[in-house]
Amino acid sequence: xxxxxxxxxxxxxxxxxxxxxxxxxxxxxxxxxxxxxxxxxxxxxxxxxxxxxxxxxxxxxxxxxxxxxxxxxxxxxxxxxxxxxxxxxxxxxxxxxxxxxxxxxxxxxxxxxxxxxxxxxxxxxxxxxxxxxxxxxxxxxxxxxxxxxxxxxxxxxxxxxxxxxxxxxxxxxxxxxxxxxxxxxxxxxxxxxxxxxxxxxxxxxxxxxxxxxxxxxxxxxxxxxxxxxxxxxxxxxxxxxxxxxxxxxxxxxxxxxxxxxxxxxxxxxxxx
Amino acid sequence: xxxxxxxxxxxxxxxxxxxxxxxxxxxxxxxxxxxxxxxxxxxxxxxxxxxxxxxxxxxxxxxxxxxxxxxxxxxxxxxxxxxxxxxxxxxxxxxxxxxxxxxxxxxxxxxxxxxxxxxxxxxxxxxxxxxxxxxxxxxxxxxxxxxxxxxxxxxxxxxxxxxxxxxxxxxxxxxxxxxxxxxxxxxxxxxxxxxxxxxxxxxxxxxxxxxxxxxxxxxxxxxxxxxxxxxxxxxxxxxxxxxxxxxxxxxxxxxxxxxxxxxxxxxxxxxxxxxxxxxxxxxxxxxxxxxxxxxxxxxxxxxxxxxxxxxxxxxxxx
Numbered sequence: 001x002x003x004x005x006x007x008x009x010x011x012x013x014x015x016x017x018x019x020x021x022x023x024x025x026x027x028x029x030x031x032x033x034x035x036x037x038x039x040x041x042x043x044x045x046x047x048x049x050x051x052x053x054x055x056x057x058x059x060x061x062x063x064x065x066x067x068x069x070x071x072x073x074x075x076x077x078x079x080x081x082x083x084x085x086x087x088x089x090x091x092x093x094x095x096x097x098x099x100x101x102x103x104x105x106x107x108x109x110x111x112x113x114x115x116x117x118x119x120x121x122x123x124x125x126x127x128x129x130x131x132x133x134x135x136x137x138x139x140x141x142x143x144x145x146x147x148x149x150x151x152x153x154x155x156x157x158x159x160x161x162x163x164x165x166x167x168x169x170x171x172x173x174x175x176x177x178x179x180x181x182x183x184x185x186x187x188x189x190x191x192x193x194x195x196x197x198x199x200x201x202x203x204x205x206x207x208x209x210x211x212x213x214x215x216x217x218x219x220x221x222x223x224x225x226x227x228x229x230x231x232x233x234x235x236x237x238x239x240x241x242x243x244x245x246x247x248x249x250x251x252x253x254x255x256x257x258x259x260x261x262x263x264x265x266x267x268x269x270x271x272x
Numbered sequence: 273x274x275x276x277x278x279x280x281x282x283x284x285x286x287x288x289x290x291x292x293x294x295x296x297x298x299x300x301x302x303x304x305x306x307x308x309x310x311x312x313x314x315x316x317x318x319x320x321x322x323x324x325x326x327x328x329x330x331x332x333x334x335x336x337x338x339x340x341x342x343x344x345x346x347x348x349x350x351x352x353x354x355x356x357x358x359x360x361x362x363x364x365x366x367x368x369x370x371x372x373x374x375x376x377x378x379x380x381x382x383x384x385x386x387x388x389x390x391x392x393x394x395x396x397x398x399x400x401x402x403x404x405x406x407x408x409x410x411x412x413x414x415x416x417x418x419x420x421x422x423x424x425x426x427x428x429x430x431x432x433x434x435x436x437x438x439x440x441x442x443x444x445x446x447x448x449x450x451x452x453x454x455x456x457x458x459x460x461x462x463x464x465x466x467x468x469x470x471x472x473x474x475x476x477x478x479x480x481x482x483x484x485x486x487x488x489x490x491x492x493x494x495x496x497x498x499x500x501x502x503x504x505x506x507x508x509x510x511x512x513x514x515x516x517x518x519x520x521x522x523x524x525x526x527x528x529x530x531x532x533x534x535x536x537x538x539x540x541x542x543x544x545x546x547x548x549x550x551x552x553x554x555x556x557x558x559x560x561x562x563x564x565x566x567x568x569x570x571x572x573x574x575x576x577x578x579x580x581x582x583x584x585x586x587x588x589x590x
Contacts (some may be wrong), residue, residue, distance in 0.1 A: 023378070030375040038363040041404060106359030110420065113323045114376045115348035 027116045028123040035128020037245045048094070049132050053087045053140035057147070060207065067209060073148050080144045081161060081233035082206035087228065088169035089201055093193035095129045095173050096180030103271065113224060119265045126173050133169050137162050148222045152238040161236035168229050171253040174260035181267035200226050225252040276301040276428050276459035277322055281331035284317050284483075291317040293483040294331065297461070299476070301427070304334035304450065304460040306474030306491075309469060310574070314483040315463040316356065319430045322461065323353045335400065336427055349377075352421030356436055366397050369405060369416060370423055377424040384423075391419040395449070413443040417451060435469060446590045447472060454462040467567050479577060486577050498544050498576040500567050503546055505553070506535045506562035516558055523548045535562070 041043060057076070065075035099122070102108060111121045122204070141149070141162075151158035176193055183189045202221050204227040210218055221227050225248065232245035274380040278298040284291045292314045299305035307315050320326040322333050324344040332339060360369050367388050374384025392401045395415040400408060405416060414434065421429060429451065435443040450473050453460055464470050470477045471491045479487040479494070487494060495501070503524070507516045513534065520528045520538045523545045528538040540546060546565040553560060568576070 027376055030372060034361065034364065034368075034372055037368065038361070041363045056539070106355055107361050109325060109355060110353065110359045111376070112325050113348055113351060113353040114373070114424075115345045115378075116376050120376075 019034055024117045024120055024123070027120040028127060031111075031124025035125055036131060039128070039131055045094075045098075046132065046135050049087065049091045049136035050139050052090060053083060054143050056083050056087065056271055057140070057143060061121055061147070064207070076144065076147055076149050077152070077238060078234075079207065080140070080149050081237045082085035082204070082230040084137060084140055084162070085165055085168075085230050085233055086201040086206065087140055088133050088165050089172060089197055089226070091136050091193075092129075092131045092169045092173045093176050093190065093197060094132060095125060095149040096176035096178075096183075096189045096193060097186045098180075099125055099177060100183065101186040118269050119261075122177055122261075122265060126170065126177065129173060130166065130170060133166050137165070157236045161233045164236065164246065165229065165233055168249055168253045171257040171260075173263050174257060178260050178264040178267055181264055181271055200224060203220060204230055206230055225249075228252070274301065275299060275334075277461065279318065279322060279331065279333035279334040282321055282328045282333060283330035284314075284321065284328055290323070290483050292328070292331075295480070295483065295485055296488075297322070297478055297485075299459050299461060301459050302454060302457050303474050303475040304454055304462055306470030306477040306554055307461065307463040307480060308465070308470045308573070309463075309480035313480040315480055317483075318480070319432050319461065319463060323351055323430055323452045324348055325353075327498055349424065350427045352424065352426035354414075354418050354421045354429070354431050354434055356433040360405045360413055360420060363404055364414050365404055366392055366401045366408075366419075369420055373420050373423040373424055375474070379423075391422055411438060411445065414438065414442070414446065415449075418446075419530060422453075426458065428461070429453060431460060431462045433463050433465065436465070443469075449562075453472060467495075467498075467569070467573055471567060476547070479573065481519060481574065481578060494573075495567065498573045501543065501546070501565050501567055502537050502539050502572075503549055504535060504537045504562065504564050504566065505549075505560060508559040508561045510534050512558045515556055516553065519552045519556065519558075520549060523552065540565070 058078070059074055060079055061076050065072035065079075069075035069078060092147045102125075108121060112118075128131075141158075175196070176189075179192050180189050183192060199220075203217070203224050205221055210221050213221060228245045228248040229252070231240075232242060234240060235242035235245055275298045280296050282292045282297075283297040295304065295314065295318055297307065297318060307318065309315050317326065321328050322335060322340060324340050325345050327341055332341070334340070335347045336350045338350070340347050362373070364372065370388035370391055371384050375381070375386055377384075379387060389398075389401075392398050395418065397412060397419065399416060400412060405413060408416065418431075418434070434450075435446050438446065447469070450460055450462065460473075462470070462473055474491060476490060477487075477491055477494050479483055487497070489497065505516055505520060505521060507513055513536065517528045517536055520536055524538045524540045526538050526540075528536040530536055531546060540549075550563065553563070
């Protein structure tokens, strides 16, 4: 080192670096609070998660319900837990789009020039986005209840279903973050995300029982982890087997987080 | 020699484009380094390396004794960055913007509040403190941006074209802020496209072109190299052009040129020649519609230093 400098100003020296994990949590929470403030100031960005569940329920229950289940009420019970999973998954695609356009604006340059972990802005954004899932679920269950949906298993297990879907969506968000970091344009992020989300959400027993499907599609549905998430949500909200689907959902969540969060942070680090 | 920051042999390539081709930059503590160059010269890339936003492909840079790659976290504790485009959060208020940075700089909440209020007052934003930044004017956003980069009391601050797109009055505001920073002992790296700005603020100027340093000197010496200042004169009556030319030739010792119809320009060594020209023109009873003393434009600087203008980049090739 050939160059030296006068000691840092007292104010900076006084902020002794606290232990790393603790700082990461504190910085991430501060950035999550930033996301929430932004959402509060521009509530219109919650329009999609507010309207989409309502539209889906109307389309599927009233358009198809009679034909598929014979009764719209029976179909509403069958469909609503699955729509909750689908809505949350669709909602998780917004974060990649938002981060992608945020990074272009320069605020992230500021974050990068601060002595905080590279992952903090991403973790903060993902945490702040939880509000989207909560809004989507509240709207969906509120609307469904108005139409006659009932938790067959009691409200507590119904709430547990919501929490499980929340955990899964939170972990799934990291795939969207990764796409947001790898793709140049926000519009492309949206397109790619939906290309992935459609087969994942519709390629399940969401709308009809698996055994009514052709063999090749049955194979995909059984392979698709989202089927397990929907089964777990149904089991918790309506009754039925839950141990297997819940275990599978949690394992998949953990897997998604473990694989895609580090990849997303790495992609963010490399993006200039 | 002690430097607040020092970059040696920085190289950065993007595919086949070479953004930095062995760049050296350095400034002593408490001084201003002006980095002068046209768009695409590599100024911003160099700043981004010094601000730990980009890894150089070769060479190294040290800020406050810490390597920008190996000790990036230590460097980030000591720097402030204000980009060409104000990087403030539009949805947050002025206060919220500064509080967020304070929290991320590990200030205690109470200290962050004090610091935010102090900086808002200093940059004349107290009244607008509670409004979202999207309602701010361009000048206010720049000031908030600058305030944000000062939250952590940086030793070194990078100002990347801080006056681009500002009107002259706002530009003077920024200049005064830079002078105040230096008075506090901060080291400043300022990139600019204007020799006038570098001349007004910098202790030393590095001129960049095509990712290389093509000159490094004090403003006085640089101006000497590029031919000091120029008088531009436009007599009200075109018939007096000849008389005007004689006077300008007499005070400068150079034959005036006419870059456009009715205008004469002549290089002068210092501003006493200008005073003398004004006196003689008045004595000869020649009315002027334009009479100015100016520094060479960036284009003229480049013409002198490289033999090609700042705008002939494509034709000149790399």
